[in-house]
Amino acid sequence: MQEPGQKISLIPNVNLKTGAVxxxxxxxxxxxxxxxxxxxxxxxxxxxxxxSLLGGAWNILGGYAGQVSLGHAxxxxxxxYTSTMLLLELNLSPWxxxxxxxxxxxxxxxxxxxxxxxxxxxxxxIATIALGEIVFVLFVNWxxxxxxxxxxxxxxxxxxASFQFARKAPYYYIAFAFLGAQLLxxxxxxxxxxxxxxxxxxxxxxxxxxxxINITRYKLVAMALSAFFMAVGGTFYAQYVLYIDPESVLxxxxxxxxxxxxxxxxxxxxxxxxxxxxxxxxxxxxxxxYLGGGGTALDLLIYGLLIMIIAVAKPxxxxxxxxxx
Amino acid sequence: MSEATSAxxxxxxxxxxxxxxxxxxxxxxxxxxxxVMDIVNFAHGEFLMASMFLAxxxxxxxxxxxxxxxxxxxxxxxxxxxGTYRVLIRPVLNAPMLAQIFATFGLLVFLRSLAQxxxxxxxxxxxxxxxxxxxxxxxxxxxxxxxxxxxxxxIMFALVYLFITKTKTGWALQAVAENxxxxxxxxxxxxxxxxxxxxxxxxxxxxAGALLANFYYVFPEVGAIFGFLAFxxxxxxxxxxxxxxxFAGLIIGVTESLAGVFILPSLKYAVVFVIYxxxxxxxxxxxxGTA
Numbered sequence: 001m002q003e004p005g006q007k008i009s010l011i012p013n014v015n016l017k018t019g020a021v022x023x024x025x026x027x028x029x030x031x032x033x034x035x036x037x038x039x040x041x042x043x044x045x046x047x048x049x050x051x052s053l054l055g056g057a058w059n060i061l062g063g064y065a066g067q068v069s070l071g072h073a074x075x076x077x078x079x080x081y082t083s084t085m086l087l088l089e090l091n092l093s094p095w096x097x098x099x100x101x102x103x104x105x106x107x108x109x110x111x112x113x114x115x116x117x118x119x120x121x122x123x124x125x126i127a128t129i130a131l132g133e134i135v136f137v138l139f140v141n142w143x144x145x146x147x148x149x150x151x152x153x154x155x156x157x158x159x160x161a162s163f164q165f166a167r168k169a170p171y172y173y174i175a176f177a178f179l180g181a182q183l184l185x186x187x188x189x190x191x192x193x194x195x196x197x198x199x200x201x202x203x204x205x206x207x208x209x210x211x212x213i214n215i216t217r218y219k220l221v222a223m224a225l226s227a228f229f230m231a232v233g234g235t236f237y238a239q240y241v242l243y244i245d246p247e248s249v250l251x252x253x254x255x256x257x258x259x260x261x262x263x264x265x266x267x268x269x270x271x272x273x274x275x276x277x278x279x280x281x282x283x284x285x286x287x288x289x290y291l292g293g294g295g296t297a298l299d300l301l302i303y304g305l306l307i308m309i310i311a312v313a314k315p316x317x318x319x320x321x322x323x324x325x
Numbered sequence: 326m327s328e329a330t331s332a333x334x335x336x337x338x339x340x341x342x343x344x345x346x347x348x349x350x351x352x353x354x355x356x357x358x359x360x361v362m363d364i365v366n367f368a369h370g371e372f373l374m375a376s377m378f379l380a381x382x383x384x385x386x387x388x389x390x391x392x393x394x395x396x397x398x399x400x401x402x403x404x405x406x407x408g409t410y411r412v413l414i415r416p417v418l419n420a421p422m423l424a425q426i427f428a429t430f431g432l433l434v435f436l437r438s439l440a441q442x443x444x445x446x447x448x449x450x451x452x453x454x455x456x457x458x459x460x461x462x463x464x465x466x467x468x469x470x471x472x473x474x475x476x477x478x479x480i481m482f483a484l485v486y487l488f489i490t491k492t493k494t495g496w497a498l499q500a501v502a503e504n505x506x507x508x509x510x511x512x513x514x515x516x517x518x519x520x521x522x523x524x525x526x527x528x529x530x531x532x533a534g535a536l537l538a539n540f541y542y543v544f545p546e547v548g549a550i551f552g553f554l555a556f557x558x559x560x561x562x563x564x565x566x567x568x569x570x571x572f573a574g575l576i577i578g579v580t581e582s583l584a585g586v587f588i589l590p591s592l593k594y595a596v597v598f599v600i601y602x603x604x605x606x607x608x609x610x611x612x613x614g615t616a
Contacts, residue, residue: 068426115606121422122365122564123605126556130598133553137595252549256434263427297438297545304435311427312416 029176033169042168046240048281049175050233055261055273056182057229062259063267064195065222066202067117068125070255071132074112075105075227077139077250079234084151084244094163098235102228109227110220117219132255139246150245153238163239171240178236179274182229187270189225198222202268230258260303263310266319275318332464337586338579339465345578346475347533350482351551352558352570354529357485360565361502361522364414367429370552371436372527374545376402376534378440381449381543390455391539392473399531406527410520418519433552440545448542456539470540481532485525486567498522502565550594554581557601563614573612 033042054076062068082104083097092100116127140148156162165171189195197218200208209215238244257280265276284299314320355369366372376398383394413432417424459468489495500508501518509515541547558577562569577597585593604611 066423068423116602119605119609122426123560123609125426126365126560127602127605129553130557130601134595134598137592141589141591260434267423297441300434300438301442304431304433304438307427307431308413308435309431311420311424311431312413 033172039168042172044282044285046168046172046175047285048277049172049179050236050240051258051261051277051281052274053175053179053182053229053236054233054258055265055277056179056186057226057233058258059226059262059267059269059273060186060189060198060229061219061222061226063262063269063272064190064198064202065219066198066268067219067222068259069128069226070125070252070259071128071130071135072226072230072258073250073252073254074132074135075109075230076234076237076254076258077135077246078105078108078227079231080238080244080249081139081145081234082231083235084153084238085145087153088151093161094235094239095161098163098232101231101235105227105231105234106224109223113220113223114216117216117223129252129255132250132252136246136250136252139250146245148246150243150248153242153244155242164242171236175236178232182232183270183274185225185229190270194218194221199268260307262317264303264306264317266317269317269319272317272319275322279318333586334583335463336465337582339462339467340471341579341582342575343467343471343475343578344582345575346478346482347537347574348551348554348558348578349571349574350478350529350533351555352562352574353482353485353567354526354533355555356559356562356565356567356570357489357529358522358526359559360567361498362414362418362519364425365429365556366523366526367426367552368409368432368436368548369526369530369555370548370550371433371440372402372405372548373530373534373537373551374440374543374548375405375436376531377538377541377543377547378444380535380538381451384451384538391451391535392455392477395477395532395535398535399528402531402534403524403528406523406525407520409527410523414519414523415516433548437545437548444545446545448544450542451538454539468540474536474539477536478533481529482571485529488525489567494521553594554597557597559611560601561604561611563611566611566613569611569613 029045032045036042054072057075058069058072061072079098079101082101083092083094086092086097086100087094112131116124116131119127139145145151153164156164158164158166160170189198197208197213200211200213201215201218201222205215234249237249241248261276261280262273263276264280265274266272280299280303283302287299287302310317351369351373354372355366358364358366358369379398379401380391380394383389383397384391389397409432413428414425417428454470456469456473459466460472461467487495489498497508497513498518498521500511500513501515505515508518554577558573559570561576562571562573577600580600581593581597584596588596
C-alpha cells in the first residue's frame, strides 16, 4: 500500500545495501571521465554502455517475450543507415535522424515480425537468421547507400547539435544517458501489465491465448520496442565511428553478440544484459589488445564455452547465480 | 533461346544437381537428429567444418587423400556426435527450448572460434588430390571431384535410408521418433537411440566434409553457409522427413545455381533464404513433412 505523502521510489523492494551499491556504482560511472583520461578505457566504457543497450534491446523481445531473434543486427543497421543517409542527403540533424531511424526500424520490424510470429520455436529462429542475411546482402548490393564500400559521415564542427565530438567524454555521457533511459523504460515495462503479458506469451502461449491475450499483438509490441533501441544504438555507433558499412553494422556476428550478452548475463532480467556486456566487452577488447589482432577469436572461444555451460548448468544466466533464483 | 544460353542452362542445372546431392546429405544429418528428438543442431554446419579440417589435416600430416581419409573422418565424426549428445544435449533434454537453442548455439560459436584460433581465418585447399580434372557429360563440363562427391553423398544417403527403414535398430529409431513412451514400453532404450541419432547425424556431415575437402576451400567460416543451407533444405523438405531432405536438397542446389548465373552471384544465397521464408510461411510443414 502506498501511504499518503510517501515518496514513490523507482526501485522499490530493494534493501538499503543493494541501493547503496547501485548508488556508488552510479557515482563512480558519472565521474569516471573526470578521473580517467585514457582513451582506451573511455572507449571500453562506451562500448560496454552501447552493448548493454543492444543486449537490453534484444532482451525485451528474446528475454521477456521469449522470441529468440538471431537477426537483430538488421535494426542496428537500419538506425545507422537511416540517420547517416538523412545527414548526407538532406543535411538532417543526427538527433532527428536517430528518431527517423528508430521509426524506420519499428516499421520494418512490424512488417517482418507480423508474418514471422506465426512461426514457433526453431522455425522462428531460423527465419530471423534468414532475414538478417537477406538484408545484409541487399545492402551490400545497394549502390545508393554505398554498397560494400560503405559511407563516411561528413566531419562537422564538434558540438552537441551535430552529435560529433573531438573527445570521447561527451560520447561517454551520451551512451550512459541512452543506457539509463533504456533501463528505465525496461523497468517500467517490466512492472507494467506489458511485462506480465510478455511473460505469459513466453511461458505458455496456449494458456495466454485461451485467456484472451492477443499473442501476436504483444509479440509485435516487444518487437517494436526492441527494434527501436537497436536503431538508437545504430545511430550512436555511426556518429561515434563516423563510418559505416554492411560488415560493421549488419553482420550476423553482431546479431549473435547482442544475443550472447543477454544470455550470459541472464535473459528476461533488467540488469542481465548490463552484466553480460560488462564481462564480454572487456574480454573481447583485452584479448584483442594483448593477444594480437581481432583474428584470434579467443574471446568468442570463451563465450561459446560460457554459453554452453550456462545452457547446461544455469539457464538463468549469471543474474541467476547472483540472485540465487 | 540461343544455343549458347541453353548450354549455360544445362551446365548450370547439372552443377546445381551435383551440389544438391551434397546439400541433401548434410540436411539428412540435421533432419535425422530433429526427427528423432525435436532438437535443431545449430552447430551442424560447424560439424561439417570440423570434418573438412580433419580431412585437410590428415592430408597435411600423413599425405592421406581426402577420399581415403573419408572412413576415418566419418568414424571420428560419429563419436563426436555421440559425445556431443552425452555431454551437452542430454542435460538439456527436458529444459526449456531456450536452453536447448543456447546449448547447440554455444557449440556453434565455440567450434567456429576454436578453428579460427587454431588455424586463423585463412582459406586453405588440399593441393593435390587423387581424383581431379573434369569430364564432359551431355555437353556440360563437370569437375570430376564434384561428381565423385555427389555420387559419394548419394551412396551415404542411401545407406542411411536403408539403415533406418530396413534394420531393426532403424525401426527402433523410428519408434522413438514416433512416440518415446510407447517405444520405452517395447523395451527400446531411448537414450541409446538419441545418441545413435546424433552419431548418424554427425557421420553424414563427416562423409560430406571429406568429399567437400576434395575440391572446396577449408576455412573456419565454411560451416556458416552450408549449415544455413541445411536448415533451409530441411525446412523445405519438412523437418524430420528423409525423402524430403533428398528432394529439397536437389531443389535448393538447382535454384541456387540458376540464381547465381541468371540473377547475380552475390544474391544467390539471398534467393535461397527467401525460399525458406516463403516455405515456412506458406507451407510450414515443408514439402514432405508430417503436420
